Each structure stands twice: as C-alpha cells, then as structure tokens.
Amino acid sequence: MNFRFSAFIIVSFFMILLPFQGCGQKKQDAGKVSADSLIDRDQNVWNRSIPGSFSSQTKSRFDSLEIRDFIRQYPKFSKFEESIMTFYSHRNMAFAWFDAEGLIEHADNLTDRIRNLKSEGVNKELPYFQSLDSLIYSSDSDQFSHFQKIKLELILTAQYFAFAESVWGGIDAKFLKEIDWNLPRKKVSFEEYLDSILESPPGNFKEVKAPVNRQHDLLKNFLNQYRVQAAKGHWLEIKAGSKSFELGDSSEVIKQVKLRLFELGDLKDSKTDQIFDLDLQNAVKQFQTRHGLKDDGVIGKGTISELNVPYEQRIKQLLVNMERSRWIPVSVSTDYLVVNIPEFRLHVYSADQLVWSCNVVVGKAIHKTVIFSGDLKYIAFSPYWNVPQSIVKNELLKDMRRDKNYLQKHNMEITGYRDGLPEIRQKPGPSNSLGLVKFLFPNSYNIYLHDTPSKSLFNESARAFSHGCIRISEPFKLAQFLLRNDPSWDDTSINAAMNAGVERIISLKEKTPVFIVYFTAFVDKDGLINFRKDIYDRDERLADMIMNFQP
Structure with missing residues (x-):
C-alpha cells in the first residue's frame, strides 16, 4: 500500500469515524438558544470535519526502532510495516493518537468501528483486536506506562490499515482472476486533495466520503435493514401453487404477500386483508421491477419465487456485492x-x-x-460480421451440409480458409x-x-x-x-x-x-434495492472466498 493511498485513507477514515452528535437532546424553546446548544452545534461541525492531521502535538515522540519491535510482537501486521513506517516518518515519529491530555477521542471511535465490523459487511475479526481493546481499557490507569502508550499508538495505526484494507480495499487482487473478474482494481492518488485538507481549517470539510464507490454504502444501509428483518425470525414460505392472483382477487395468499411486501418496504400500508387492491398492485409492480421481472402487477409463479427468497440469502447477496463494490472506481x-x-x-x-x-x-x-x-x-x-471460427465449426458447417444454398440465403460469403475451415463473413x-x-x-x-x-x-x-x-x-x-x-x-x-x-x-x-x-444486488437511481439472479453462478464462489458466512 503506497503512502499516498495510505495517507488518504487515514484522513478520510477520521471523517467517517467522528459520530454525529445531538441524538436524544431535549427540544429547545422556539427562538431560544442556550450555551449548551451552541456547544452541541459546534461539536456537530467538528465531528463532520477533519481536526487537522490527527493529534496536532509534535513534542511527544518515539524511536523508529519501536515499530520493528512492534511488528515482531504482532507479526500479522507485517504487511503494513512499510506503510506504518512511512506514516510516522512524515510525522517525525510524533504520536498521532495522543495529545497532551492523553488518548484522543478518535481512538475510541476507531475501536467502535472495528468492534462493529460486521455492520461494514466484513464477517471476520481484525488481528489482535483483543489486545487493542485491553490497551484502550488500561489507558486511563495511572499505571499505564510509556511502553504501553507506544504499543497502543502503533496497534491503533496498524488496526487502521487493517480496517482500510478489509472495508475499503477488499480481498487481495490476486484472487480476482480466480473468479473471472478482469476489471483492473481501483487506483487512488489523492496527494493534492490530501494536502488541501491538511492545510485548511477543520470547518471547511463537513462531509467527505470514504474511498469506495457509492454503491458500497448504499448496499450497507440495506444490509442492516435485512439483518433486522432476519432477526425477527418469522419468515414463512408463501405457498401459492400454480395459481396467479391479480386485481380484485381474494385469497389467504394475498394476505401473506401483503405482509411480505410491507416488510420489504414496497407496500406502505400495514393493513393485511385478503383483497387484491390497487395499492397492492402498485407494490407488486415495484417489487417486480426491483427483481428484474415483468412489471405486470400480477402475482404469478416468478413473483412468488422471488418473494420466497429467505432474508439470509439476500444478506449473503448484499455482502457479496458490497465486496465487488470495493474493487471498482470511486468515481x-x-x-x-x-x-x-x-x-x-x-x-x-x-x-x-x-x-x-x-x-x-x-x-x-x-x-x-x-x-x-x-x-x-x-x-x-x-x-x-466476421463469423468466429468456433461458430463456423460448431454451427455453420452443419447448416451448410444440410442446405448448399445456406450462405447465399443468409447473405454470407467465404473469404478464405484457415486451419482447414472456411473463413465466413456476413455482408x-x-x-x-x-x-x-x-x-x-x-x-x-x-x-x-x-x-x-x-x-x-x-x-x-x-x-x-x-x-x-x-x-x-x-x-x-x-x-x-x-x-x-x-x-x-x-x-x-x-x-x-x-x-x-x-x-x-x-x-x-x-x-x-x-x-x-x-x-446481482445494487441500488438504483430511485434509491431502491434491486436483486437479480446469479445467471453465471458467481456469487457462491465469491462468498466462499471472502468469508465463512454468518448472517
């Protein structure tokens, strides 16, 4: 990982780590602004911006040899050693996660993000998280030594790079050929952008996106929604047989469909009677569109089949496509x-x-x-149309034997011969x-x-x-x-x-x-989650590569 990309990730990540404040606050009287509300407002601005280049302190430093010792103690971070060394050399070995008061707030924010890695669409634990958790817990103690401070400093930075690799980078590029993904991985060069961020006041940068394509976070939102539905545990298969239902029909099946479409957000009314009304027809059409079906508003075999895909399967589909979104250009x-x-x-x-x-x-x-x-x-x-030799060999030769005028009838001609086969083109x-x-x-x-x-x-x-x-x-x-x-x-x-x-x-x-x-899963221009069939059977193989799936 080169330093330009690493540094961008470091800065961008802080912008994402900082939580929005204000949840659960008491409502202020109209026209009345308290000192506390001004503080909360300023905190909101701060939390949506970049507070300089980590801790602004430069006096507290450590020896570069400590990085080598750290990697020997935590060998799973060895792949990040060069990035860590480069990062601190640009800081003259000054601490990034500590200021004069102690550990800065961003350390807790990073730890929370790592602790909730599953919500990022990553079903694994980063290396040595328990060590990080223990050091964070001990950092307020009077017995917290300088040696422990260095260890916590470096493990935070190493976890930082591990998080960035898993959440924003995805699986190693060497595996992509195995799944027939021949698109080049995204390349990031943010030197000028990074310089402008570090040189500008914090308030100038209120919202900065992570270095992933926007589909990643859109899918992430739906991943959390589907996990909520799956956790309810009341999913039942809708059994309609071969019967279709349309506007005006009445059936227990229609009641079940209404419940499912309400859970999925296509039907806004929670009323689940047995009548196929206009609201249901519109909801069915939206569901059909989201799943690549003919949007005729009729509940037929294809629509029932898609309604019966379990939430756990959709969760896996979302995770697999979040992974794909990590590889493509940000914009x-x-x-x-x-x-x-x-x-x-x-x-x-x-x-x-x-x-x-x-x-x-x-x-x-x-x-x-x-x-x-x-x-x-x-x-x-x-x-x-220069007919591929494979088609000539496997298809056209048979047709030409059956009908000697086949080429003329199809406006084709022979332009030569190669490897014993005619070269054919269509005019x-x-x-x-x-x-x-x-x-x-x-x-x-x-x-x-x-x-x-x-x-x-x-x-x-x-x-x-x-x-x-x-x-x-x-x-x-x-x-x-x-x-x-x-x-x-x-x-x-x-x-x-x-x-x-x-x-x-x-x-x-x-x-x-x-x-x-x-x-096979994506969010469309209207903000609706779409699913498609895995026509080339690629999802399962990728799922096996990126995780031991646990929805």
Whole structure:
C-alpha cells in the first residue's frame, strides 16, 4: 500500500469515524438558544470535519526502532510495516493518537468501528483486536506506562490499515482472476486533495466520503435493514401453487404477500386483508421491477419465487456485492458506459451522472460475457460480421451440409480458409447478425456492443442469448450520444450511415471507457434495492472466498 493511498485513507477514515452528535437532546424553546446548544452545534461541525492531521502535538515522540519491535510482537501486521513506517516518518515519529491530555477521542471511535465490523459487511475479526481493546481499557490507569502508550499508538495505526484494507480495499487482487473478474482494481492518488485538507481549517470539510464507490454504502444501509428483518425470525414460505392472483382477487395468499411486501418496504400500508387492491398492485409492480421481472402487477409463479427468497440469502447477496463494490472506481469524471450482466442493462453516464439506460442481451451461460473494461474507440456503421471460427465449426458447417444454398440465403460469403475451415463473413444489411452498427473497444476477448435484427429478445425478462457479445436495444441513441460533440455527425448522417449497406468505420475523437460488470444486488437511481439472479453462478464462489458466512 503506497503512502499516498495510505495517507488518504487515514484522513478520510477520521471523517467517517467522528459520530454525529445531538441524538436524544431535549427540544429547545422556539427562538431560544442556550450555551449548551451552541456547544452541541459546534461539536456537530467538528465531528463532520477533519481536526487537522490527527493529534496536532509534535513534542511527544518515539524511536523508529519501536515499530520493528512492534511488528515482531504482532507479526500479522507485517504487511503494513512499510506503510506504518512511512506514516510516522512524515510525522517525525510524533504520536498521532495522543495529545497532551492523553488518548484522543478518535481512538475510541476507531475501536467502535472495528468492534462493529460486521455492520461494514466484513464477517471476520481484525488481528489482535483483543489486545487493542485491553490497551484502550488500561489507558486511563495511572499505571499505564510509556511502553504501553507506544504499543497502543502503533496497534491503533496498524488496526487502521487493517480496517482500510478489509472495508475499503477488499480481498487481495490476486484472487480476482480466480473468479473471472478482469476489471483492473481501483487506483487512488489523492496527494493534492490530501494536502488541501491538511492545510485548511477543520470547518471547511463537513462531509467527505470514504474511498469506495457509492454503491458500497448504499448496499450497507440495506444490509442492516435485512439483518433486522432476519432477526425477527418469522419468515414463512408463501405457498401459492400454480395459481396467479391479480386485481380484485381474494385469497389467504394475498394476505401473506401483503405482509411480505410491507416488510420489504414496497407496500406502505400495514393493513393485511385478503383483497387484491390497487395499492397492492402498485407494490407488486415495484417489487417486480426491483427483481428484474415483468412489471405486470400480477402475482404469478416468478413473483412468488422471488418473494420466497429467505432474508439470509439476500444478506449473503448484499455482502457479496458490497465486496465487488470495493474493487471498482470511486468515481469517473468522463463519459462512460456500464453493462451490468445480471441486470441485462446498459447504463450511459456523463461525469458520474446517469444519462439513460437500455436493455441488452448478454452471453448464454455456456458463452459467458466476460467481466472486464476497455475504451470504446470505433463505430462501425453497416458492419460486416466476421463469423468466429468456433461458430463456423460448431454451427455453420452443419447448416451448410444440410442446405448448399445456406450462405447465399443468409447473405454470407467465404473469404478464405484457415486451419482447414472456411473463413465466413456476413455482408452488411438489415439481416446482418450485428444489425446496422457495432461499437468497438478493442480487447482480447473479441467482445463488442452491437445492434441486432432480433428485436423481440429485448422484451424477455431474462436476456442471456448471445455467444458472448452484447446486443443493445437502442444503438441509434448510443451513436447519437457518442457523436454528440462532433459537428460532422447529426441524426440524418448517422441514420444514413447505418443504412448505407456499405461498411464504414469511424474513429471517435475521444475514447469512452466501458465497464462490463457483474452485480446481482445494487441500488438504483430511485434509491431502491434491486436483486437479480446469479445467471453465471458467481456469487457462491465469491462468498466462499471472502468469508465463512454468518448472517
């Protein structure tokens, strides 16, 4: 862990550690402000800001050799030795967690966060926590020695880095290849930002987010909510058989559905009668949307199946996707595209703001779409489709044997031979398997975004039909977005190029990052928790890697 990232984590963490004050205070009379309320207000400002670079004291120091002795005593912290040494060398070996009065408040805040690590979505205990707890407890004693003070100072800093690694960094990057996650891990460089924080008055920085993507904390909020529901222990399976229910129906099943939807927050009214009313229909539609189902408002087999997923399973899903959110960029300042495979959706962003979204078709389970990122550089209008040799060998040769005119009927031609197989391409046109346009971000997986003549597939709720590439439902709109700042292209010229019947490849003036991701739980733009099926069976493997699961 380099010092720039480490130092940022240290400063950012204090901003998060500091608790909000004011809970349980007595209400003040209107127009009357007491001295105590001013103190509370100022404490609020302080607690939402950065109180300088830890303790501001510089006189109380220790020898750098103490760090080596500490690591020998606590070898599980050896991976952080360089970061700890660098941190204190920048402080001239001055204590960070103590001032002239003793241990500063932040030490207790850090210890509380570590003690409640489960609420951060991490199901493990950090090394030597009992030693930390014992030293914190003893620090007020008159018998607390200088040697113990150094030990507590260093164990707090070491725990700090351990917390940051677990909560903000996630599992070691070397394991990601094992779960087919080929996106590069986030990189953080905050030198200028850090300098400005340390040089500015505390009151100037009231809210600073942790160095993780916003999805992490959004999922964390729902994790705690689902744990509350699970702790109630009254979950029962809803048994509806093969019967469907719709507006106006009456059944005991409807009463059970109402109770479940009220617990989940989709139904606002706690009244659980047996009548399928309009409020229930709206709640069912919202639930269906959150789970990627057709939002017809009818309680059918698919809806009952999702309603019957136990809270413990949803908790595991949240934990797994919180882990994934630790790996991706905190934010992206440019235009970028995100394809979430289990969601079957493309999301178009500009400066980290969602612009629009559309349906996509992704690879079948046997032809999984790869999780990776690239830079979209080219648009091919009226494209040829160069048929992959695997498809030629496994599919086209059989069709060609059955029908000698197969290639002609499908507007295909042989362009050569390689390794005993014909090289086949499909000519441009409305029947081309790539449709009228494709979007290229060169990669070793030969994956790209493209149009398709098979428009009906976009109406399916589960859309894993392709050989791995990604079919998009609104290719014209995507071309508009990518070319919107190029005066040589407008709607007319884009439409003409798509229908020219002659391939034309253009280079974009600015590359657009594309992220192909895999999230089976996420919070949408309306703040609603969404769940999707684990179509490639990736969740369980990751869950086994990050924890011995205990909801």
